[in-house]
């Protein structure tokens with residue numbers, strides 16, 4: 001392959017522009033990113049060499065070497081990791097594979113990145129961070145096991161294009177040569193480099209080395225200083241990091257700053273973590289875990305191709321960052337490291353899928369995370385609330401998927417309610433504790449937004465009775481309530497489904513009497529409305545839940561409610577045919593008008609129109625779309641005109 005010039009994928013260039021122009025608040029991190037890539041590359045070759053020793057080329061002296069060259073103005077980061085083929089360079093460096101990340105980048109333009117660098121930090125600028133300090137970057141790499149002539153040289157000035165060509169390269173691995181910008185030459189300074197490595201990469205488990213040259217007194221063959229002989233330059237290779245995997249150290253010896261830096265290293269988050277969980281499990285399964293609960297949700301929390309957050313190590317050797325069964329999906333926001341003493345080093349990724357040790361570890365991690373959350377909720381309610389606002393919708397998925405931990409999870413979930421202010425939450429325990437006497441069930445309403453739910457006619461009777469209703473506005477809530485059907489011996493009941501057990505015996509009798517009276521009076525009318533709306537509803541009946549509104553739609557106990565219908569449609573799923581019940585308020589004046597019209601002329605077109613309007617009204621008040629908005633507005637307009645004419649005639 002001769003030297004070719006190629007264009008970056010649009011989003012890569014966009015990312016580069018963002019890095020160059022917006023991310024100047026902490027340039028030092030470029031070195032952390034490159035050392036971290038080098039360390040990942042060594043992890044990979046070390047792991048793959050278990051099944052293919054040829055990759056090693058006889059060199060297992062793992063090392064990341066930093067080479068500052070003041071004369072050339074370059075800083076080189078050299079590793080003897082896995083290296084890349086030319087194709088890999090093109091896909092890894094020239095493109096962004098994740099569609100979610102691409103979409104995010106497209107949208108990020110409008111944000112003020114200079115003020116919110118954490119937005120971009122969320123997915124890690126990785127290699128591109130080089131361009132914060134360099135105006136040209138050369139990458140020379142060769143894949144382990146390939147011949148020395150199969151190297152690849154890539155170069156770019158970060159201005160939209162790059163060149164790529166083949167080259168020879170002696171050692172396996174990758175050199176990143178940063179041609180430092182004039183004002184970035186401080187990164188050639190030994191002390192600056194030392195300080196950055198110590199701060200950001202101390203725990204990297206391979207030696208980060210650098211040649212250090214010092215003026216020293218001349219010594220003789222016996223190593224003794226020769227008096228009066230002056231000084232000479234002496235170069236020694238020094239390891240700059242302690243290489244102590246932070247998770248293997250005792251908790252008492254680790255400072256908050258160290259925990260924080262490690263979190264930032266693995267998560268690319270700019271913020272501190274919300275909670276750090278560090279422990280050693282002993283017994284059936286032996287492992288150490290260092291887990292973090294982030295403070296803010298990443299942009300890709302709901303994207304299917306997001307990265308997993310917990311890396312698996314076996315006795316300090318990295319195995320995978322993609323172990324599916326290490327942590328359940330509903331805790332996918334957790335970041336960290338698990339280091340097992342039980343698994344074999346050459347465990348294959350396929351075996352991991354089925355491994356009983358992994359299942360044990362998962363069970364233990366989940367238990368620890370949930371108990372930490374429970375403790376936090378108890379001791380730091382405000383902190384927990386802030387965390388819950390970020391991750392509550394994900395945590396709630398556990399109620400649906402994690403049967404074994406449902407009891408614990410139901411203590412962790414929070415909901416807004418008719419008694420909380422917007423943005424404030426209540427737990428099920430608190431709800432039950434403040435239930436007024438006489439209330440037997442826990443009530444909730446599902447929908448898309450609190451503002452809409454507050455207006456719902458379904459709440460009227462609950463307001464009157466002083467019963468609190470939980471507002472379930474996350475799409476996942478519909479699934480949550482399918483599994484969370486009871487709490488503390490009390491049934492959870494949707495206010496928009498089935499019959500409600502709200503009244504005392506006396507109230508019931510009174511209401512029944514009223515209903516009977518209404519049925520007697522409007523029996524034929526009820527039948528007539530039902531007939532007119534045969535296509536739309538299953539039944540028309542009088543309501544016990546309305547006090548102010550004229551009508552509403554309710555689902556039967558197992559039918560689809562309006563919210564579920566909306567969610568399924570939004571997911572492009574087939575919505576099963578399910579008609580609901582139209583409930584009418586027997587005391588509403590509208591019913592009397594309909595009654596009079598019916599008596600006067602059953603065949604009247606206006607009566608038929610009113611039936612339709614009634615149904616549309618019920619749909620609109622619950623926030624559902626009506627089938628024919630044009631016809632609806634025409635009917636309302638006609639009504640207004642008729643009213644006008646009547647007025648004129650008076």
Ligand SMILES: Nc1ncnc2c1ncn2[C@@H]1O[C@H](COP(=O)(O)OP(=O)(O)OP(=O)(O)O)[C@@H](O)[C@H]1O
Pocket residue numbers: 037038041079081082083084092093123124125126127128173174268
């Ligand atoms: N020193 C290296 N040796 C081998 N491969 C590398 C090296 N540096 C980068 N790569 C490859 O390039 C890819 C992109 O690197 P980049 O730093 O941009 O992102 P990343 O490391 O995958 O993601 P993140 O920085 O978010 O962890 C890496 O996934 C890796 O495959």
